[in-house]
Amino acid sequence: MLQFSLKAANVRALPSQLLVEPAPTHHSPTVLRLSPRSTLFLEGYARAPQYRVVEGCVALSQSLSDGRRQIIDMIGPGRMVGIGVGERNRCSAETLSYVTLEAIDSVDHAELERGLEEMVLRAQAHATLLGRKTAPERVASAILDLADQFLRPSRGCKRNTICFNLHPTRGDLADWLGLTVETVSRCFTRIKKAGLIDFNHPEIVTLLQPATLAEIAAGSRAIDNTNQA
Amino acid sequence: MLQFSLKAANVRALPSQLLVEPAPTHHSPTVLRLSPRSTLFLEGYARAPQYRVVEGCVALSQSLSDGRRQIIDMIGPGRMVGIGVGERNRCSAETLSYVTLEAIDSVDHAELERGLEEMVLRAQAHATLLGRKTAPERVASAILDLADQFLRPSRGCKRNTICFNLHPTRGDLADWLGLTVETVSRCFTRIKKAGLIDFNHPEIVTLLQPATLAEIAAGSRAIDNTNQA
DNA sequence: CGAGACTTTGAAATCTGTCAACTGGGGTGG
DNA sequence: CCACCCCAGTTGACAGATTTCAAAGTCTCG
The missing domain is CATH 2.60.120.10 (Jelly Rolls)
Structure with missing residues (x-):
């Protein structure tokens, strides 16, 4: 779609951003x-x-x-x-x-x-998710995976809870999980209503019941809409 | 589901077959x-x-x-x-x-x-297949992949045609493609009726129009049931 | 305050799954 | 040698999950 010649250390952005500053050189690695x-x-x-x-x-x-x-x-x-x-x-x-x-x-x-x-x-593992898991299972899996990878920065909104920044948009998640934006959104609200996660801003998610979420992600348990636990 | 202790060069079969003969030793490799x-x-x-x-x-x-x-x-x-x-x-x-x-x-x-x-x-590539391709596209992709990998043994039933042995059953294909046996079977008959492949015995497949099949596999073309080409 | 992107929600459409019955070939046993 | 059984495959009817289409709500940013 676009003509591009990418060479090492010569990175270009697609939309309009191109922010490639060599950054303060503390030591050797670029x-x-x-x-x-x-x-x-x-x-x-x-x-x-x-x-x-x-x-x-x-x-x-x-x-x-x-x-x-x-x-x-x-x-x-x-x-x-x-x-x-x-x-x-x-x-x-x-x-x-x-x-x-x-x-x-x-x-x-x-x-x-x-x-x-x-x-x-x-x-x-992702192939198994795409081939054999239902939409809610996929979303639960995604939340846990991202929580695991991106936990560090903003953890612990409140004691005992795991809170993290969900970088991908609903659209990105849909493309990752083989679903549509709408389905991803619906699954998020279902999981939220079930009391397993919480979020006001759609990008900042708190895990309320990681264990239950893991069971759902593994396919060994369905979502019940009976809030609380 | 079953207790198993597998060690190198100690292979066991699950159903009942266990056929592990060291085979004639021409040279070093086992x-x-x-x-x-x-x-x-x-x-x-x-x-x-x-x-x-x-x-x-x-x-x-x-x-x-x-x-x-x-x-x-x-x-x-x-x-x-x-x-x-x-x-x-x-x-x-x-x-x-x-x-x-x-x-x-x-x-x-x-x-x-x-x-x-x-x-x-x-x-x-398989994740893309599972996440974003339709059932007929998946089956077309599978046929081409298997043809490519298993072409050699029984090629050339007739001149100009590519004929090969489809080792996996419809059930195996379903588990590979994230579908059900029935859907796989239906796709095979559709592709056959469209004149793109042929088979009498469900395991021996002849590619009649590999190029068209590739277009379908890539998602750039739909199956038309107007036989012939 | 308005524009635009992202998200959410609802209703209808559709693809694929589920259930069920039928077919055909291979193997077994009488 | 033939009848029977069993399993893989096929086909049809129907159900259901997800997609599609549409619209409204929310947030950011200029």
Whole structure:
């Protein structure tokens, strides 16, 4: 759709943002800071450079010719981006929040293999989600996954509760979970009404009953709309 | 569901078959021959040994607690089994045909990484299939994938046509494609009636119009029931 | 205050799943 | 050798979950 020539450390944004400042150089590794909705690399283009996510959320996605989009993975702090994408990238990478990246120069075999194995395991678990879970189960799984990856920054709104920032929009979640925006929204309200999570602002979610949520995510329990517990 | 202790080179079958003969030793690598519906390793157990498929079809699958099953990947000749399964296997491996395996002793880094990347790429493509493709598109994709992996043995029933053995049953395909047996069957007959494939015995399929099938698989074209072309 | 993007909610449409019956081939046993 | 059984596959009718279409509400930002 757009002509693009991406080379290492030469990142461009798709919509209008292009925020690539080398950032204060404390030590050796090159650090990038990207604003939300920046494109790290595009499907079909020359192999992407490799980064490690320091902070924020990156989405990997594939698209069908008619525009249908599938988000393959959500990548949070600590994980690698740009591995397992094939020679000509088989997917695009887009930031869903302000993101801090660290360029990876030396690719340790052991580390690369761990990263690749993690990609495989996550992709396989996601395939099971997409192929066999119901909409509420998918949403419950997504909430727990994101909570796990993005817990740190804003945890503990109140004692005993887990509160975190949901970077992807409902639309992003839909593309990740193989659903539509409306279905995702409906599932969120159902889960909220069941007393399992809470949110006023749709991006800031509090986990009230993570254990029950996990049971639903695993398919071993249905949502009952009998609030409370 | 069953108590199992699988150790390297100690393979057991689930139903009743257990056919593990060391096979004629031409040279060094250990060769295994398994009958259909043998279990290579099970989800949740100690890390599986690694093999290369010489001939036949192996399915990797995950199961939800209530029995829902998702086949993650179909593995044919030349590919590796037992990589990217995590410490405690996150998936089971089952043979869908008579299978010849070659034990892998030396794990070359480059080779392992290629194998892992292939697993990632296939899993991601499959996630897009599961999340965003319609039933006919999924079945078309599956036929082409399997044709590509299993073409060799019985190719060329007639000149110009591609004919191959479809190892997975309709049920296996359903679990792979996130559908039901009935839907898979209906899609096969639709694709057959559209003149894109042919089969008398449900396991032996002839590709009549691979190009059209590819367009359908990619989502850039719908099935028209106006036979012929 | 208004524009636009995102979210939520409702009602109708549709694809796929569920249930059920029928078919055909392979294997077993008389 | 033939009858019978069993399982995979096919087909039809119906139900249900999710999508589609439509509209209103909310929040941010200029």
